[in-house]
Amino acid sequence: MIALRTYTPTALSPIVKSIWQLQVxxxxxxxxxxxxxxxxxxxxxxxxxxxxxxxxTEQANWIVEPDAFxxxxxxxxxxxxxxxxxxxxxxxxHPHTLHVLFGFPADLATNNLLPLYDIPSxxxxxxxxxxxxxxxxxxxxxxxxxxxxxxxxGTNKFQYIDYAVQEIIKHKGDVSIxxxxxxxxISQRHFDTLFKQxxxxxxxPFCNIVKLNHFINYKKSHPHKKLIExxxxxxxxxQSHLIKLFKSVxxxxxxxxxxxxxxxxxxxxxx
Numbered sequence: 001m002i003a004l005r006t007y008t009p010t011a012l013s014p015i016v017k018s019i020w021q022l023q024v025x026x027x028x029x030x031x032x033x034x035x036x037x038x039x040x041x042x043x044x045x046x047x048x049x050x051x052x053x054x055x056x057t058e059q060a061n062w063i064v065e066p067d068a069f070x071x072x073x074x075x076x077x078x079x080x081x082x083x084x085x086x087x088x089x090x091x092x093x094h095p096h097t098l099h100v101l102f103g104f105p106a107d108l109a110t111n112n113l114l115p116l117y118d119i120p121s122x123x124x125x126x127x128x129x130x131x132x133x134x135x136x137x138x139x140x141x142x143x144x145x146x147x148x149x150x151x152x153x154g155t156n157k158f159q160y161i162d163y164a165v166q167e168i169i170k171h172k173g174d175v176s177i178x179x180x181x182x183x184x185x186i187s188q189r190h191f192d193t194l195f196k197q198x199x200x201x202x203x204x205p206f207c208n209i210v211k212l213n214h215f216i217n218y219k220k221s222h223p224h225k226k227l228i229e230x231x232x233x234x235x236x237x238x239q240s241h242l243i244k245l246f247k248s249v250x251x252x253x254x255x256x257x258x259x260x261x262x263x264x265x266x267x268x269x270x271x
Contacts, residue, residue, distance in 0.1 A: 001024070001025055001026045001027070002022065002023070002024060002032065002263040002264065003022070003023040003025065004020060004021070004022050004263075004264075004267055005020065005021045005133050006018045006019065006020045006021075007019045007020075007133075007137040009137070009140075009141045009144070011141070011145060012141065012144055012145065012148065014094075014097070014153060015093065015094070015097045015100065015101055015144070015148055015151065016091060016092070016093060016094075016097070016144060017041065017092045017093060017094055018092045019089070019090070019091055019092070019136075019137050019140055019141070020089065020090045020092060021087070021088070021089050021090075021133045021136070022082075022086075022087075022088045022089075022090070022264070023085075023086070023087055023088075024082045024083070024084060024085065024086040024087075025084065025085060026084075027084045028084065029084075030084075031081045031082060031083050031084070032081070032082045032083075032084075032086075033079060033080065033081045033082075034079075034080055034262060034263065034264050034265065035077045035078070035079050035080075035250065035252075035262075035265075036055075036074075036077060036078055036079070036080050036264060036265060036268075037077045037212070037213070037216070037249065037250060037265050038073065038074045038075060038076070038077065038209045038212075038249060039209065039213055039265075039268045040073070040095045040206060040209045040210055040213065041092055041093060041094070041095055041268075042070065042071065042072055042073065042092075042093045042095070042097075042098040042106065042109065042200065043070075043071045043090045043091060043092050043093065044068070044069070044070055044071070044090065044091040044093075044116065044122065044125065045065070045068070045069055045071050045088060045089070045090045046067070046068045046088060046089040046090070046125075046126070046129050047065055047066070047067050047068070047086070047087075047088055048087040048088065048089065048129060048131065049083075049085065049086050049087045050067065051064050051065075051067075052082060052083040052085075052086040053065040053080065053081065053082050053083075053086060053088065054080070054081045055078050055079060055080045055081070056078045056079045057078070057111075058076065058078075058111050062081075063113075065113060066113060066115045066116070067126075068115070068116035068117075068125070068126050068129075069113045069114055069115050069116055070098070070109045070113070070114040070115075070116065070119070070122075071109070071113060072106065072107075072108070072109025072110045072111065072112055072114065072200050073106070073107075073109070073110045073111070073199065073200035073201045073206075074110075074111055075110075075111065075201065075205055075249070076248075076249055076250070076251070077249060077250045077251070080264070087131065089129055089136055089140075091125070091140060091144070092268075094165070095165050095169075095199050095206070096158075096161045096162065096165045096198040096199050099197060099198045099199075099200075100151055100152075100153065100158060100198070101144075101147060101148065101151055102119055102121060102122060103121075104119065105196075105197045106196075106197060106198055106199055106200035107196050107197065107200045107201070109200060110200040110201060121147060124143050124146075124147075125140065125143055125144075127139075127143075128140045128142075128143050157194055157198075158198075160184045160186060160191065160194055161194055161195055161198040161199065163180075163183055163184060164180045164183070164184060164191070164195065164203065165199065165206075167179075167180060167183065168180070168203070168206060168207055168210055169210060172210060172211060172214040172234070172235065173206075173207040173208065173209070173210035173211030173212075173214060174207075174211060174235045175207065177203050177204065180203065191203070208245055208249070209249070211234075211235075211236075211245070212245055212246065212249055214234055215230060215231070215234040215236070215242065215254075216257075216265070218230050218233065218234045219234075219254075219258065220266060227239070227242075227254050227255065227258075242254060
């Protein structure tokens with residue numbers, strides 16, 4: 001079984017979306033396994049119980065997750081295995097704010113697990129982790145508030161990308177790049193560079209991730225509706241476009257995906 005708890009630190013809301021705790025229990029001698037979809041966010045993840053988590057890479061190899069790491073954007077789904085009694089914490093950032101807080105280009109962590117200790121300013125976060133949820137959230141909130149003291153959100157660079165990300169989310173991924181360029185007033189080359197540095201991937205793949213997650217959320221919220229209904233009501237042009245996007249990201253059809261109950265995805269698909 002999977003148990004998820006979350007905390008939203010109000011004072012950090014421009015930078016941090018949530019702090020979460022995930023526990024795995026009562027799976028016997030086996031492991032909990034789920035295919036994790038891209039969801040458009042960056043996270044810092046702490047494996048409290050040590051080497052209890054494994055995931056597949058883009059090359060389909062299994063690797064053991066570090067004890068603490070930056071998890072960047074992914075373009076394709078990956079498989080995650082968690083051993084019984086695993087305990088994890090995560091700091092979930094908005095799609096474009098991790099770069100602002102820690103300074104390194106977000107694409108450095110794309111399809112990559114960047115160890116926490118590679119970024120000196122982030123090392124203090126490791127000392128915040130305990131087995132108690134409330135204590136850990138309080139510790140992390142204090143440490144993140146300290147890190148945020150020097151953050152500048154009023155720069156043109158941030159405002160351009162903040163506008164674009166908000167527009168993409170507001171339109172559920174169904175927005176043209178030209179419309180985003182009109183809203184920012186900068187060249188496409190400059191926009192693409194800033195977006196990749198801040199979000200970690202290019203605008204079009206990010207739109208597709210938002211659009212796919214919106215469809216999944218919509219179907220989950222309307223379990224009695226047929227896939228074809230949810231397809232059109234989620235602003236897909238037709239079912240073939242939905243299936244093509246689904247297979248390019250998950251290597252599954254929508255029907256195959258919804259055959260299984262996806263505990264982790266069902267929470268983290270919400271943007």
